Amino acid sequence: xxxxxxxxxxxxxxxxxxxxxxxxxxxxxxxxxxxxxxxxxxxxxxxxxxxxxxxxxxxxxxxxxxxxxxxxxxxxxxxxxxxxxxxxxxxxxxxxxxxxxxxxxxxxxxxx
Amino acid sequence: xxxxxxxxxxxxxxxxxxxxxxxxxxxxxxxxxxxxxxxxxxxxxxxxxxxxxxxxxxxxxxxxxxxxxxxxxxxxxxxxxxxxxxxxxxxxxxxxxxxxxxxxxxxxxxxxxxxx
Numbered sequence: 001x002x003x004x005x006x007x008x009x010x011x012x013x014x015x016x017x018x019x020x021x022x023x024x025x026x027x028x029x030x031x032x033x034x035x036x037x038x039x040x041x042x043x044x045x046x047x048x049x050x051x052x053x054x055x056x057x058x059x060x061x062x063x064x065x066x067x068x069x070x071x072x073x074x075x076x077x078x079x080x081x082x083x084x085x086x087x088x089x090x091x092x093x094x095x096x097x098x099x100x101x102x103x104x105x106x107x108x109x110x111x112x
Numbered sequence: 113x114x115x116x117x118x119x120x121x122x123x124x125x126x127x128x129x130x131x132x133x134x135x136x137x138x139x140x141x142x143x144x145x146x147x148x149x150x151x152x153x154x155x156x157x158x159x160x161x162x163x164x165x166x167x168x169x170x171x172x173x174x175x176x177x178x179x180x181x182x183x184x185x186x187x188x189x190x191x192x193x194x195x196x197x198x199x200x201x202x203x204x205x206x207x208x209x210x211x212x213x214x215x216x217x218x219x220x221x222x223x224x225x226x227x228x
Contacts, residue, residue: 004155033215042116043156043201045215058215092156094216101216103148103156 002027002095004104012110013083020079021107023093028073031096034066037106038089046091049076083111114139118202118219125192126227133187133222135176135202143204145169145178145185146216150199159187159200197226 055068160169165180207214
């Protein structure tokens with residue numbers, strides 16, 4: 001199994017600013033994903049982080065708002081840009097092994 | 113597109129009661145199905161999974177059977193404990209193994225509360 005850590009664990013930010021969330025996996029994984037969990041809602045896939053190339057975004061999510069990097073097989077970042085209160089959510093990173101996805105503990109973001 | 117519907121919570125039961133959390137799905141093709149659990153203050157953990165019709169996933173006394181004819185994957189446990197209190201998420205993946213190239217589609221989650 002893989003252990004995934006995220007930084008920061010939580011943050012409170014002002015609208016109009018940006019926050020970069022880091023995701024570190026303790027072993028190489030094939031795929032990495034970013035999800036969002038809005039209050040009282042399910043987890044929604046934002047994008048697939050591709051190593052060495054542009055991320056693949058799901059419908060409703062765009063690169064200008066959620067730029068993603070994945071420089072190697074164990075690390076990825078998600079930036080939430082030009083934040084508004086509607087971006088207040090828990091952001092989760094996951095990595096896929098052979099048979100399952102492993103999730104990080106999440107980053108709880110509050111935008112004022 | 114794919115979707116997962118699970119019963120809304122919270123679900124409150126007494127210790128040793130029988131548990132069922134309903135989950136139905138809509139997907140093209142033959143998805144893999146999962147139950148994830150999130151204990152208080154912890155991250156999501158895979159509880160069990162099934163990758164083809166009639167498969168039964170099981171773990172920690174929990175079971176779920178992949179029913180293609182009813183597009184369901186209901187979670188059951190015969191006798192719940194206080195330590196089972198958590199949020200349970202049903203999910204699907206179009207990837208056969210569920211750990212491949214596709215992200216997961218989740219249900220909204222069911223908050224389970226077990227009282228002593």
